[in-house]
Amino acid sequence: MKNIYLLGSTGSIGTQSLDVLKKHKNDFKLIGCSLGSDESKNKNILSTFKPEIACLRFENQIKTYEKEFPMITFVSGDQGLIDLVRYPKQGLVINALSGSTGLIPTIEAIKTSKDIALANKETLVMAGDIVKEYLNKFNVKLFPIDSEHSALWQTIDHEDKLSIRKIVITASGGSFRDFTREELKNVTKKQALNHPNWEMGAKITIDSATMMNKGLEVIEAHHLFDLDYDAIETILHKESVVHGLTYFIDGTIKASLSVSDMRIPIAHALFYPKRVSYDKQLELTNLSFKPMDYQRFPLLKLAYEVGRKGGILPTVMNAANEAAVKLFLDEKINFLDIETIVFDYVAKTANIKMPTLEEIKEVNQNIQDEIIRKYEKR
């Protein structure tokens, strides 16, 4: 039995992780989890999995939960996420939190020598170099869950790094892939949340529509696979069947294909190096590939530039995007304002070449607070 800690258990990846744990209940024990805003989801998780410790999203939830679930230790808020991953039983931490909140719990989990299965790509975007230092220092393994990175990992695993020419990350194009930039001016939140291939949380669905998601994934891949940005390409592939490809120097290309179901990469990260059975079979049909269009998707071009410059700029881009997406979801700004805000903050923020974790935290918080304050007043 492997002990599991699940951060973000009420979200899209969280729920699908719980499906995997339930299906393989003789292999895993959910020791701890973080819950969310939906009381019925929270209570259902607690009654089904009976964890030893749970982190509530809000402090004022604690009293009621302690009464209803007296066998469980409750913690809460940002400090609670840290207390949860510090719980003194070894195990693997699945990080399925969305956004910059995911960073600190990842680092704290590594410091207690717990391996990580990482869905929260923002962790590596903001602090990839620091996370890798901690992984080395505490001899901890990190397994990617993001579908493209899981696919790439499976094509790269056991290969000599020097034999890799490049990797290619596929992009569905998101909810507005057939829209012109002119047509993007009037799109609604409801349209933006309608991803063609995946059912995901709101933030990543919007990131996919702006192509920021692919930008974050390029930076994520740079850190995960230690590859230069010149060796990381993206391609439009509207079917989301091929998730990643690796080109080798001998002319071989390895691709990883699967149905669009995140339970596959989640199970791969949890069981690695073993493989477990999956009930559906992928039907092979015609697949299409188109070169990436950087004019149509300027945020992806920006992400390459920001990734190459490094330092604090990936944190700046990520923070501005996170705040702008929140404002869009709250219907305070238009879809194209997301791009404008991100470009504006990247252009006007001075880089810090090798930021400390404290600087990363501070810049992330300050930028998000400033953007939210400015636009919420309107």
Ligand SMILES: NC(=O)C1=CN([C@@H]2O[C@H](COP(=O)(O)OP(=O)(O)OC[C@H]3O[C@@H](n4cnc5c(N)ncnc54)[C@H](OP(=O)(O)O)[C@@H]3O)[C@@H](O)[C@H]2O)C=CC1
């Ligand atoms: N969904 C997908 O298919 C994929 C997701 N990813 C990545 O995985 C991560 C999770 O995505 P997804 O599952 O879609 O996101 P969701 O929004 O569906 O879920 C996020 C989870 O984190 C919780 N959460 C969010 N903010 C906080 C906070 N400040 N404090 C405590 N808990 C918080 C949410 O609680 P609450 O219930 O209150 O909302 C929820 O449990 C993201 O980084 C995303 O980019 C990567 C590949 C695919």
Ligand SMILES: CC(=O)[C@@H](O)[C@H](O)COP(=O)(O)O
């Ligand atoms: C499932 C997953 O990993 C998402 O990151 C997905 O890739 C989003 O799709 P696109 O960003 O390609 O639209």
Ligand SMILES: [Mn+2]
């Ligand atoms: Mn992805």
